[in-house]
Amino acid sequence: MGLPFLKMHGLGNDFVVLEGRRALLELPGDWIRAVGDRRTGVGFDQLIVMEPPSDGRADLFMRIFNPDGSEAGACGNATRCIAHLAMQAEGRGSVTIETLAGLLEAVRGETGLITVDMGPARLDWAQIPLAEACDTLHVPMTVGPLSDGVATNMGNPHITFFVPDAEAVDLAALGPIAEHHPMLPRRANIGLVSVRARDHIRFRVWERGAGITRACGSGACAAAVASIRRGLTDRCLKVSMDGGDLTLDWRESDGHVLMTGPVSTSFVGEFAGDLALERFS
Numbered sequence: 001m002g003l004p005f006l007k008m009h010g011l012g013n014d015f016v017v018l019e020g021r022r023a024l025l026e027l028p029g030d031w032i033r034a035v036g037d038r039r040t041g042v043g044f045d046q047l048i049v050m051e052p053p054s055d056g057r058a059d060l061f062m063r064i065f066n067p068d069g070s071e072a073g074a075c076g077n078a079t080r081c082i083a084h085l086a087m088q089a090e091g092r093g094s095v096t097i098e099t100l101a102g103l104l105e106a107v108r109g110e111t112g113l114i115t116v117d118m119g120p121a122r123l124d125w126a127q128i129p130l131a132e133a134c135d136t137l138h139v140p141m142t143v144g145p146l147s148d149g150v151a152t153n154m155g156n157p158h159i160t161f162f163v164p165d166a167e168a169v170d171l172a173a174l175g176p177i178a179e180h181h182p183m184l185p186r187r188a189n190i191g192l193v194s195v196r197a198r199d200h201i202r203f204r205v206w207e208r209g210a211g212i213t214r215a216c217g218s219g220a221c222a223a224a225v226a227s228i229r230r231g232l233t234d235r236c237l238k239v240s241m242d243g244g245d246l247t248l249d250w251r252e253s254d255g256h257v258l259m260t261g262p263v264s265t266s267f268v269g270e271f272a273g274d275l276a277l278e279r280f281s
């Protein structure tokens with residue numbers, strides 16, 4: 001039996017989306033890695049499985065896998081994509097999505113862009129988590145020219161480094177070293193920020209378990225929070241990535257980060273693979 005999938009992306013950060021609400025999908029790690037590898041499979045930055053929610057307040061649960069088979073707690077760009085699918089199916093303008101990191105509320109604005117409340121930025125060293133107690137505004141970790149980073153947990157761990165010119169940094173070489181640095185017991189997504197104005201930053205990312213991607217929603221949240229904490233930008237700003245722009249707002253009243261951006265559907269496909277499917281009763 002074939003397994004249908006949707007290929008979607010948010011600003012070029014691309015996803016294979018599977019329907020797992022009627023039948024529990026048992027996805028072997030080897031299968032995830034083979035499908036995620038662009039040389040052997042359809043390829044993705046993240047594999048997203050829609051599952052039934054465990055919390056009655058949520059419309060659905062979103063499970064997130066990286067192409068190396070690891071599971072992530074948050075994915076901002078995919079949250080917009082899944083929110084779009086759920087809103088379209090229900091004919092509604094807002095939905096609540098459950099993730100490993102918590103409940104995320106999403107609304108479609110008049111322009112068609114989707115805003116997700118990505119929840120609070122977690123800033124304590126143990127919440128990131130880091131290997132030892134330190135000030136997360138100045139993480140004692142150096143990788144080549146990258147140092148004095150800012151650590152943020154947005155449901156997943158991020159280290160943001162400020163550099164004069166993000167384009168000039170060899171992220172392909174430095175990203176994997178930083179991702180596996182001993183300060184990061186659960187690894188981390190590695191971001192580079194160059195500040196362009198009080199309301200605009202340039203952001204490049206090396207994603208944990210995925211490598212360089214064209215955009216990272218949770219990384220954009222972390223980059224915005226880091227820039228604001230350092231006093232380099234205002235609380236509402238544009239984050240420009242290789243794949244396009246997101247608008248970020250770190251709300252003062254509750255410390256939640258609001259992320260606004262677009263959603264795209266690329267194509268519908270079907271895996272012919274022999275996956276174990278366990279029917280819900």
Ligand SMILES: N[C@@H](CCC[C@H](N)C(=O)O)C(=O)O
Pocket residue numbers: 013045046066071072073074075076077078156157189207208209210215216217218219
């Ligand atoms: N693309 C994502 C982040 C995906 C998860 C990340 N690689 C991790 O392991 O934490 C986004 O848009 O936020």
